[in-house]
Amino acid sequence: MRPETIALRAGYKPQNGEPHTMPIYQSTTFEYTSSQHIGQLFDDPTMGYIYSRFANPTASYVEEKIAALEGGAGAMLTSSGQAATMVAVTNICSAGDHFVSAASIYGGTVNLFAVTLKRFGIDCTFVDQDASEEEIQRAIKPNTKLIFGETIANPAISVLDIEKFARIAHQNNLPLFVDNTFAPTLCRPFEWGADIIIHSTTKYMDGHAVLVGGVIVDGGTFDWSNGMFPCFTEPDESYHGIIYHQQYGKLAFLIKARMQMMRDLGAFQSAQNAFLLDLGLQTLPLRMERHCKNAAQVAELLDVHDKVESVRYPTLKGSPYRDLAQKYLPSGCSGVISFTLKGGRDAAVRFIDSLKLASNVVHVADIRTLVLHPASSTHRQLTDEQLEAAGITPGLIRLSVGCEHIDDIIEDVTQALGAV
Numbered sequence: 001m002r003p004e005t006i007a008l009r010a011g012y013k014p015q016n017g018e019p020h021t022m023p024i025y026q027s028t029t030f031e032y033t034s035s036q037h038i039g040q041l042f043d044d045p046t047m048g049y050i051y052s053r054f055a056n057p058t059a060s061y062v063e064e065k066i067a068a069l070e071g072g073a074g075a076m077l078t079s080s081g082q083a084a085t086m087v088a089v090t091n092i093c094s095a096g097d098h099f100v101s102a103a104s105i106y107g108g109t110v111n112l113f114a115v116t117l118k119r120f121g122i123d124c125t126f127v128d129q130d131a132s133e134e135e136i137q138r139a140i141k142p143n144t145k146l147i148f149g150e151t152i153a154n155p156a157i158s159v160l161d162i163e164k165f166a167r168i169a170h171q172n173n174l175p176l177f178v179d180n181t182f183a184p185t186l187c188r189p190f191e192w193g194a195d196i197i198i199h200s201t202t203k204y205m206d207g208h209a210v211l212v213g214g215v216i217v218d219g220g221t222f223d224w225s226n227g228m229f230p231c232f233t234e235p236d237e238s239y240h241g242i243i244y245h246q247q248y249g250k251l252a253f254l255i256k257a258r259m260q261m262m263r264d265l266g267a268f269q270s271a272q273n274a275f276l277l278d279l280g281l282q283t284l285p286l287r288m289e290r291h292c293k294n295a296a297q298v299a300e301l302l303d304v305h306d307k308v309e310s311v312r313y314p315t316l317k318g319s320p321y322r323d324l325a326q327k328y329l330p331s332g333c334s335g336v337i338s339f340t341l342k343g344g345r346d347a348a349v350r351f352i353d354s355l356k357l358a359s360n361v362v363h364v365a366d367i368r369t370l371v372l373h374p375a376s377s378t379h380r381q382l383t384d385e386q387l388e389a390a391g392i393t394p395g396l397i398r399l400s401v402g403c404e405h406i407d408d409i410i411e412d413v414t415q416a417l418g419a420v
């Protein structure tokens, strides 16, 4: 099925006489007629529902839909995008391990990798995603467990060369994790060699700013028995000696993430939020089409405006990411544009405060047009060096172009530029 059909038809499929709309299973727990049955579920929790801290029928329907949209073997919802990244990385990294990440990623993820995971004894080396394969290879150490990047980086708007990163990862027997938050339905990273996909479902997947959530999608193709990951090939003492790879094969990563990590960390998505997420997913491909079309027009306008110093949007003629965008994002590059005005930080603040239609909020990838000044908000905690590595200047403005009529968006942007 095509994305528009998957978005509407995958996941919940009512049987004869059942509700047309997916029910919300608002229950922490599930009833069984015998202790023996519950005991069997503890032997293999994939055989039924036990407790909504790690699995719930409403969440399962949505997980199935997202796995289908990404072309993965399975998915697990999480309480936030941050939780998805945390659970995915720590599913295979322990104290003493190391991983490599593109430097040009979301500021919260930089913080998680550089500060919090470091406190847990997990080290991350950040690399320039546009560096040569040889240079990126030099960051890999004997204890490296994975490579991480964002399809379209927030807010640098750089496009990841997924095939290049997958090649480096696989040559070293490592998986590639891709945060595809900005490009759902526009890019399917598994088709280019990614092994695990992460989304903040708070963004385009929900699209209406009503829920915080995340998801981990497993491509089901990585060989976790390649000798680098004893956590899949040796018994898990916390689960009566289960050997994930032996018991669950291609779904070993996802099932360990649910049975072990989610059981212990408890950062699962609620049934209510999963229901709301499903509403958003139903129109995701339609919205993405409009976001891309509107943003491309706004980017063209900004690109030639005399008050604008520079614009980052991959479809623009001068963009260094135009070729990568044509390869990985042929139907569009999302609604997010980053640009800098002549006059730096002060001009940015005047522009943002003059917008009448666009909302000044700490959010991105919403159906409504939003604007944000990353250096004083989402990336405030980063040092100047980290800001530079993440591709952020003090005057950078992030405009998340929504699905309003393009003429209204252009009128608003034009009048605000006039006020600078």
Ligand code: PLP
Residues within 6 Å of the ligand: 080, 081, 082, 083, 106, 108, 109, 150, 154, 179, 181, 182, 199, 200, 201, 202, 203, 212, 213, 214
């Ligand atoms: N990944 C990207 C690319 C993001 O933009 C964000 C949030 O902005 C996150 C992850 C974190 O997601 P959440 O806010 O749902 O925790």
